[in-house]
Amino acid sequence: MEFPLWLLDIGHDVADGFSEIRLWGIDDQGRRLMLVDRNFRPYFYLVPTDERGAEQLTAEIKGKRQSHPGIADVVVHETRFFGRPLCVVRIVCEEAANFSECVESMAKAEGVKEHLEDDLRPSYRYLLDNGLEPCGWHQVKNGKEVSRPGLRIDGIYELETAPIRVEKHIAPSLRMLSFTTVRLGGKGTPKPKTDPVVVISIATNEGEKKQFVTENRDDRQIIEEFGSYIQSFDPDLVVGYGSNTVEWPYLVERAKIHGLKLAVGRAGAEPHRSLYGHISVEGRANIDLADLAEGMPEVKVKTLWNFLGFLGVSVKEEVRLIEDFEIQKFWASIEARGELLEFAQEYASKILEAAKATMDFVMQLSSLTGMPLDYVIAAAVGFRVDSYLMRQAKRLGELIPRRFEQPYIPYRGAIVLEPKPGIHKKIAVLDFTSMYPNLMILHNISPDTLIQPESIDVEYTTIPEVGHRFRKEPPGFYKAVLSNLISVREDVKKKMAGLDPNSTEYGVLKEREKAIKVITNATYGYAGWVGARWYVREVAESTAALGRATLLKVIEMAKDMGIEIVYGDTDSIFVKYEPEAVEKLLLRTRQGLSMDVKIDKIYEPVIFTEAKKRYAGLLPNGKLDVVGLEAIRGDWANIAKTVQESVLELVLKDRSERRALEYVWKTASDVRAKKVPLREFIIWKTLTKPVGEYEARSAHVEVAKKLLSEGWDLAVGEKVSFVITKKPGKLFEKAQPYSLVTLDDIDAEYYVNSQIVPAAMRVLSVLGVSDAQLNSKEKLPSLSDFA
DNA sequence: GCCTGAATAGTACCA
DNA sequence: ACTGGTACTATTCAGGCG
Numbered sequence: 001m002e003f004p005l006w007l008l009d010i011g012h013d014v015a016d017g018f019s020e021i022r023l024w025g026i027d028d029q030g031r032r033l034m035l036v037d038r039n040f041r042p043y044f045y046l047v048p049t050d051e052r053g054a055e056q057l058t059a060e061i062k063g064k065r066q067s068h069p070g071i072a073d074v075v076v077h078e079t080r081f082f083g084r085p086l087c088v089v090r091i092v093c094e095e096a097a098n099f100s101e102c103v104e105s106m107a108k109a110e111g112v113k114e115h116l117e118d119d120l121r122p123s124y125r126y127l128l129d130n131g132l133e134p135c136g137w138h139q140v141k142n143g144k145e146v147s148r149p150g151l152r153i154d155g156i157y158e159l160e161t162a163p164i165r166v167e168k169h170i171a172p173s174l175r176m177l178s179f180t181t182v183r184l185g186g187k188g189t190p191k192p193k194t195d196p197v198v199v200i201s202i203a204t205n206e207g208e209k210k211q212f213v214t215e216n217r218d219d220r221q222i223i224e225e226f227g228s229y230i231q232s233f234d235p236d237l238v239v240g241y242g243s244n245t246v247e248w249p250y251l252v253e254r255a256k257i258h259g260l261k262l263a264v265g266r267a268g269a270e271p272h273r274s275l276y277g278h279i280s281v282e283g284r285a286n287i288d289l290a291d292l293a294e295g296m297p298e299v300k301v302k303t304l305w306n307f308l309g310f311l312g313v314s315v316k317e318e319v320r321l322i323e324d325f326e327i328q329k330f331w332a333s334i335e336a337r338g339e340l341l342e343f344a345q346e347y348a349s350k351i352l353e354a355a356k357a358t359m360d361f362v363m364q365l366s367s368l369t370g371m372p373l374d375y376v377i378a379a380a381v382g383f384r385v386d387s388y389l390m391r392q393a394k395r396l397g398e399l400i401p402r403r404f405e406q407p408y409i410p411y412r413g414a415i416v417l418e419p420k421p422g423i424h425k426k427i428a429v430l431d432f433t434s435m436y437p438n439l440m441i442l443h444n445i446s447p448d449t450l451i452q453p454e455s456i457d458v459e460y461t462t463i464p465e466v467g468h469r470f471r472k473e474p475p476g477f478y479k480a481v482l483s484n485l486i487s488v489r490e491d492v493k494k495k496m497a498g499l500d501p502n503s504t505e506y507g508v509l510k511e512r513e514k515a516i517k518v519i520t521n522a523t524y525g526y527a528g529w530v531g532a533r534w535y536v537r538e539v540a541e542s543t544a545a546l547g548r549a550t551l552l553k554v555i556e557m558a559k560d561m562g563i564e565i566v567y568g569d570t571d572s573i574f575v576k577y578e579p580e581a582v583e584k585l586l587l588r589t590r591q592g593l594s595m596d597v598k599i600d601k602i603y604e605p606v607i608f609t610e611a612k613k614r615y616a617g618l619l620p621n622g623k624l625d626v627v628g629l630e631a632i633r634g635d636w637a638n639i640a641k642t643v644q645e646s647v648l649e650l651v652l653k654d655r656s657e658r659r660a661l662e663y664v665w666k667t668a669s670d671v672r673a674k675k676v677p678l679r680e681f682i683i684w685k686t687l688t689k690p691v692g693e694y695e696a697r698s699a700h701v702e703v704a705k706k707l708l709s710e711g712w713d714l715a716v717g718e719k720v721s722f723v724i725t726k727k728p729g730k731l732f733e734k735a736q737p738y739s740l741v742t743l744d745d746i747d748a749e750y751y752v753n754s755q756i757v758p759a760a761m762r763v764l765s766v767l768g769v770s771d772a773q774l775n776s777k778e779k780l781p782s783l784s785d786f787a
Numbered sequence: 788g789c790c791t792g793a794a795t796a797g798t799a800c801c802a
Numbered sequence: 803a804c805t806g807g808t809a810c811t812a813t814t815c816a817g818g819c820g
Contacts, residue, residue: 381804
């Protein structure tokens with residue numbers, strides 16, 4: 001039988017003694033299918049020593065075949081490695097089960113210099129070799145229908161040949177289920193050993209909302225019901241917020257305690273931990289949106305509510321946010337419990353909405369990088385690029401290097417100009433589009449074009465300052481990959497231009513374009529990451545050096561043309577906006593440097609302090625754009641951030657330092673008079689290592705210790721919230737979890753003197769306001785006359 | 788032992 | 803768990819003083 005298939009999940013397993021690849025997907029009729037391919041044989045490569053050669057090594061291995069029983073085939077393979085032709089030996093194994101043993105024994109064999117591509121998982125190997133694309137469409141040929149009892153699936157097919165990819169990016173309609181749990185602890189974070197799950201809330205994209213609640217702390221039944229519900233609804237996507245770290249491990253352990261099997265996979269498997277710390281649910285995509293929020297720097301504290309705020313998803317006003325430390329209190333009384341249940345239900349519904357708002361992008365990222373949907377969301381940027389490059393290496397006939405420990409040697413990065421402090425009007429920000437990727441393309445900067453000092457054979461480019469040399473021809477790996485990314489992105493943009501912006505296809509293409517951009521822009525950083533498969537320090541170092549040279553040249557040109565420069569950072573310069581002169585500069589730069597520059601934005605006024613990387617300006621639409629300053633930092637109290645933002649608005653829009661000052665005074669007096677709610681004083685800081693490893697004592701660490709001792713779980717990477725109280729002593733002694741204090745405990749003087757005033761003065765001091773002026777209202781009559 | 792300025796630790800930002 | 807460049811606060815350290 002022949003039919004199209006959209007690929008959702010891929011797995012590898014051994015059934016009836018046969019190693020099999022399982023593809024899970026959906027056809028054009030909406031049938032959920034499992035395809036089984038038993039023809040897969042894992043393999044890897046041996047690089048022979050120079051003396052030995054591939055032919056001889058092959059012959060030797062074949063001769064000693066009896067001593068390597070797991071080997072199905074040994075063949076000489078002509079390929080390339082880091083751009084150079086290389087003749088290697090491909091060792092094909094009988095079974096995936098004894099693959100690693102096979103690798104180990106062969107790697108030690110005589111005449112073997114290196115072993116390659118043995119570090120790919122079978123399912124990934126299969127995707128790669130057959131050009132399959134997760135979240136992409138394929139044509140299945142010669143599928144033979146078979147039956148296996150007990151599977152939640154509309155059909156099972158055995159494959160003779162792998163499906164063939166077809167270009168199409170619109171996903172079928174997927175069944176989505178979101179869920180959350182309420183766990184009832186004794187003291188601190190609930191522990192699965194002793195504390196039950198009391199509520200499991202579910203929402204589906206077919207409009208169903210459901211809640212499993214236990215009245216008596218016995219969660220056996222609700223866990224069973226949850227499992228059955230999943231099986232009967234049979235979702236393609238199971239979405240949670242924190243589900244990889246909290247809900248799934250918790251539910252699995254609770255189930256185990258009751259002797260239950262949480263068989264939620266499509267072939268009856270339990271959720272299990274997989275790559276990148278994520279949890280796999282067989283045949284479905286298990287998505288933890290907290291992983292996605294992790295990669296969004298705009299979302300400072302990674303709560304679902306903040307994530308929703310960033311996505312523009314609204315929350316029911318009447319539903320009160322209930323935090324972990326309040327759960328017991330809410331559970332205890334009958335009325336409050338109703339509120340808790342309502343909250344849990346809303347939480348599940350909002351997870352679903354967040355998923356709807358973000359899944360198109362994640363699917364595009366998945367199809368672009370070749371990582372299965374559930375992996376790509378959990379994987380760090382470096383691994384996404386890695387995966388993308390591995391696919392490209394396959395396309396270009398290159399072997400995939402292994403990842404190995406190597407020394408880290410830092411190198412010089414970008415240039416940042418001294419800003420001219422003060423307020424400037426009409427400033428244009430000119431920046432190079434995709435500067436690093438384009439420099440890499442322009443100068444053919446790549447791991448395989450780098451010339452070793454001893455061998456100079458061809459035409460090359462010498463990089464200024466650092467002296468590294470790169471072959472001009474042929475195009476290197478990075479050049480090939482990056483030009484491809486850029487041209488595909490252009491194609492996508494062109495296609496979008498001819499479409500209705502409200503159409504599904506337009507939306508999909510927009511997300512695809514975003515995904516391409518993310519990967520393109522991450523490539524330079526990837527090149528300088530020691531964990532990268534294609535890590536070569538000289539590549540990153542040279543790119544940065546070219547970036548510096550490029551920026552310096554534009555600065556030179558601008559100066560020659562008499563254009564005033566007020567600031568610049570890495571790939572941008574901020575210049576006085578005189579349209580004709582600036583247009584001319586753009587033109588000259590494009591011609592002179594073969595790099596595209598454009599006006600990124602215009603600040604009607606912009607204010608700089610003496611510090612680099614910190615400024616704020618007004619855009620033509622009147623929007624305040626704050627960069628680097630406290631107002632946008634996650635580790636300042638809200639009250640200080642709001643004050644700074646207002647000061648900026650008053651100074652830039654109203655041009656009134658007087659009103660700005662008055663605003664600061666008013667706020668300070670409100671703070672002292674306890675007229676400001678407690679939450680405005682909360683400060684958040686990330687715990688970057690285990691509490692025991694800190695050398696200095698600091699507020700967030702002391703608070704973390706306290707919470708830990710009270711039984712609360714705090715993982716490295718989490719943000720700790722605290723407020724500064726009137727307790728005497730050092731700051732770290734004054735800090736308390738905000739859940740334990742009231743407004744009366746707040747140290748108003750700290751917030752005024754160390755939060756509000758510094759944040760306000762950061763801006764006001766540029767305009768000549770002194771601390772003394774800010775502190776004493778009387779001495780300020782003349783300031784109001786701002787001409 | 789107290790005070791002060793310099794050095795260090797720690798965090799979050801920009802591009 | 804993509805890079806280097808940067809600002810900034812609070813703690814800690816080192817040295818002067820008495």
